[in-house]
Amino acid sequence: MANAQNSAILLIGANSVQPDSPPHSLAGIVSFSAPCILMVLHFSVGSKTSVPKNYQHVLSLVFAVKEINENPKILTNISLGFHIYDSFTDARVTQQNTLKLLSGSKRMVPNFNCDQQSNLIAVIGGLDPDFSVQMATLLDLYKIPQIAYCAFAPVINIKTQLPSFYRMVPNEAYQFKGITQLLLHFQWKWVGIVTADDEVGETFGQTLMKMLYQQGICTAFHEKTPVMSHTFQMVNSYEFIRIKAKFINNSNVKVLVVYAELHTRAWLILYFYIHSFLEGIPVMPIGKVWIMTAQWDFSLESMQRNIDIQVFDGAFSFAIHSNEVPEFSKFLQCLHPNSEKGDDFIRLFWEKAFGCFFSDSQISESNDFLISDSNDHCTGQEKLDQLPGLMFEMSMTGQSYSIYNAVHATAHALHKMHTFRSRLGTMMDRVRFGPADFHAWQLHPTLRSFSFNNSIGDTVFFDENRELGAGFDITNWVTFPNQSFLRVKVGRMDPQALPGQEFIINGEAITWHSMFNQALPIAICNDNCYPGNSRKKKEGEPFCCYDCIPCPDGKISDRKDADDCFKCPEHQFPNRNKDQCLPRSLNFLSFQEPLGITLTVLALFFSLLTALVLGVFIKNKDTPIVKANNRDLTYSLLLTLSLCFLCSLLFMGQPQRATCYLRQTAFGLIFSVAVSCVLAKTFTVVLAFMATKPGSRMRKWVGKKIAISVLSGCSLIQVAICAVWLCTAPPFPDVDMHSLAQEIIVECNEGSVLMLLCVLGYLGFLALVSFTVAFQVRKLPDSFNEAKFITFSMLVFCSVWLSFIPAYLSTKGKSMVAVEIFSILASSAGLLGCIFSPKCYIIILRPDLNSKDQLMKRK
Structure with a gap:
């Protein structure tokens, strides 16, 4: 009975199980004193020479029937019975048994019911989807409900093609979503998929890979295992096993998603067994995280007793939601191999589970290589709770829980229909309906619309797809060296939960494989790319x-x-x-920073120095050197230079609307006045020289008129330009977000670049004219020829501003402002030093030269 698949069939009839029931029948366990409803379990055991752990499925059916029959609140005066059929994991046998079931006798008579006392109402079966469909195809012809507990639906469209087919398991879409959410939760992005090499396995793999791709998870490989019939043909193919073993063992993939149906489970166990044999060493932990589908269970038969299950330590599996049924353990503890009449399974199970034999055993002399030799006699006093979990579990598994709920669902549906008919019969003054009045097709409306709470409080109902309206439990498997294990529920995928709470995982309850040192495994193709x-x-x-x-x-x-x-x-x-x-910090030339303080001090110093020079000239206003070349122009020039130094302060500090208005316009006007004064002084020198010639008509121009005319005329032009600028496109505060990466430049947007160029261009024009005129008359004879000093001062002035242009264009932010301030101070200092330092030297240090006689001698 290797790796048995359980298929359950519910049969409704008028009396108990027939004495000539099929092999392995459990007839007689329930006694009947009233009309009964007969339930049949289709149970696939395969071979008599091995013991299926899934024998618990049979016991869960028996327990559910016993529980319902002992409950006076449901199906009063009606008892439940059951049949057990063996399909031997063979499709032909499954079809034959189904036809026998429909015929109502051991003899198969298609389309005839030879047992009129047996009225088939519903079927429970089975774990294998292919066998379930084969039964459903026949049962659907008679509209007999079949409640299967196969974890995955077959490839065909169940809802439309098999309208009488129900599944006591949730929709597999929730399992796909749960697997995806589990991978995303632990950030596993590099996984392998292992499925059987058949149509169902291919569908599973393709569906899962599509969902993983949508969530950014890569599939490293999709390994396909041979189906069962081919697997055992390859037991002797050592090279095939070796290649498969090395591929999985040496792969850098740490997370494997396994479609854990019968064939794949058998192949994995065979792989580890043969791999251990080929290498001559015990199976070593290979350090993988296994994620199994809901079909997974530890069930090792005789040939696999020596397998080290710690390979699967820390594995995850999705299981049909189940709860502990306390009375079930007590029911199991009462089992005895000699107490159950009609149960041919229990003695076979007892011998293989406890490694003993009964004196009348039919298989004790078998020489099957899968059976370990034993000379121990079974006493019948052995305890089921002493068996390792690989052979038998005392707690109800997910599949057994589904069978348990399937029996209760059918019983509650029948009870609801029976109650309705009894009330209807009372209203019509007719006799109450009995079991013989029920027909299979009448059960469908009730099954599709009802819900009930089972004995432990779980709500059971079918959704619109005729599937169980529930979710999946996420189980963490903890294994031990003595082949025992623990199932630990660490999470759940519940479609009925509130939004955002469908997937729940408790990371603290998880036990990882020992190779991971209880740390979260990493499943990525390569190392993470870190920030940056x-x-x-x-x-x-x-x-x-x-x-x-x-x-x-x-x-x-x-x-x-x-x-x-x-x-x-x-x-x-x-x-x-x-x-x-x-x-980003704000970038502007502040008064508080060292550069701003330095430039401020320089501006104030030179302004004060200019004021002192003006004071010296005013104090010595009647001396010849001050009176020379129009002292009013000298005063004007000194006053203007003082303002030139001070206007540089407008460029410092965070730009405001007022300072932006005044910066360039004040600079342009003040410097235009200063250069106009220099130009007027130059013209004064020229006119003075020309007026000394006999008969010259230029004498009438000598005086204040020409100086005032030049000064006012040149300045008014600049005033007009600035006025047009401020009226059309005045400057305004602005920010530059792009020039500097780490700072925001707070600056004055000049509004109109053309008008700025006009202001600067006109100022440059005045400077160039002043330099040209002064250069032409620098060698004219005079008592104190100022033209040579004006020439040198304008040369310094033009040099500063010519060098300013490339420096200004190559800098940004406060550096650009500092360059302009420095140019203002340097050019103003050049004018002050070149024109007035020689005069101050004579006035202060050589007053003896500041006389008319000395000037005449020099002339």
Whole structure:
């Protein structure tokens, strides 16, 4: 009975089980004193020479029938009975037994019911989806409900093609979603899939791979195992086993999702057994995280007793939601191999589970290589709770719980229909209906619409797809060296839960494989790309395999495995590691910083120095050297230069609307007045020289008129330009977010660049004219020829501003402002020093030269 698949069939009849029931019948366990409803379990055991752990499925059916028959609140005066059929994991046998069931006798008579006392109402079966469909195809012709507990539906469309087919398991879509959520929860992005090499396995693999791809999870491989019939043909193919063993064992994939139906389970166990034999060593922990589907269970038969199940330590499996049924353990403890009449399974189970034999055993002399020799006699006093979980479990498994609920569902549906008919019969003054009045097709409306609470309080109902309206438990398997294990519920996939709470996992309750040292396993194709890098797909590899590329300048990534780097918001900038955005500071020339303090001190110093020079000139206003070349122009020039130094302060501090208005316009006007004064002084020198010639008509121009005319005329032109600028496109405060990576430049937007160029261009024109005129008359004879000093001062002035242009264009932010302030101070200091330092030297240090006689001598 290797790796038995359980298929259950509920049969409704008028009396108890027939004496000539099929082999392995459990007839006679329930006694009947009233009309009964007969239930039949179709149970696939395969071979008599091995013991299925799934024998518990039979016992769960017996327990459920016993529980219902002893309950006076349900199906009063009606008892339940059952049949057990053996399909031997063979499709032909399954079909034959189904036809026998429909015929109502041991003899198969298609389309005839030879047992008129037996009225088949419903069927429970089975664990294998293919066998379930084979039975459903026949049962559906008679509209007999079949409640299967196969974990996955077959490939065909059950809802439309088999309208009488029900499943006491949730929709597999929830299991797909649960597997995906489990992988995402632990950030496992590199997984392998193992399925059987058949149509159902292919459908499972393709569906799961599609869902994983949508969630960014890569499938490293999809390994297909041979089906059962082919597996045993390959037992002697050592090379085949060796190749498969090395592939899984040496793969860098740490997480394997296994479609754990019969064939795949058998192949995995065979793989570990043969691999251990070939290598000549015990099976070593291979350090994998196994994620099994709901069909998974530890069930090792005789040939597999020596397998080290710790290979599967820390595995996860999805299980049909179940709860502990306390009375079931007590029921199992009361079992005895000699107490159950009609149960041919229990003695066979007893011998193989406890490694003993009864004196009248039919298999004690078998020479089957799968059976371990034993000379021990079975006493019947052996205890089921002493068996390891690999052979038998005292707690109800998920499949047994489904059978238990299937029996109760059918009984409650019958009870509801029987109660309704009894009430209807009372209202019509007719006799109450009995079991013979029930027909299979009449059970469908009740099954599709009802719900009930079983004995432990779980709500059971079928959804619109005729599937169990429940979810899956997530079980963590903890194994021990003595081949015992624990099932630990660590989570659940519950579609009925509130949004956001469908998937729940308790990480603290999980036990990982010993090779992981109880740390969370990592399942990725390559190392994570840490913040500051982005992923670049490797050519020819799945999308989960990638290289890590540092983020380019100006971009960051602030999480692992970022697909791309992104720019920081405008008010922030990337840090050095390019994994975080930092706030950008404001960039402007402040009065508090060292550069601002230095320039402020220089501006105030030169302004004060100019004021002192003006004071010296005013004090010595009647001396010849002060009176020379129009002292009013000298006073005006000194006053203007003092303002030139002070106007540089407008460029410091955070730009405001008022300072932006005044910066360039004040600079342009003041410097235009200063250069106009220099130009007027130059013209004065020229006119004075020309007026000394006999008969010259220029004498009438000598005086204040020409100086005032030049000064006012040149200045008014600049005033007009500035007025047009301020009226059309005045400057305003602005910010530059792009020039500097880590700072925001707070600046004055000049409004109209053309008008700024006009202001500067006109100022440059005045300087060039002044320099040209002064250069032409620098050698004219005079008592104190100021033209040579004006020439040198204008040369300094023009040099400063010519060098200012490239420096200004190559800098940004406060550095650019500092360059302009420095140019203002340097050019103003050049005018002050070149024109007035020689005069101050004579006035202060050589007053003896500041006389008319000395000037005449020099002339």
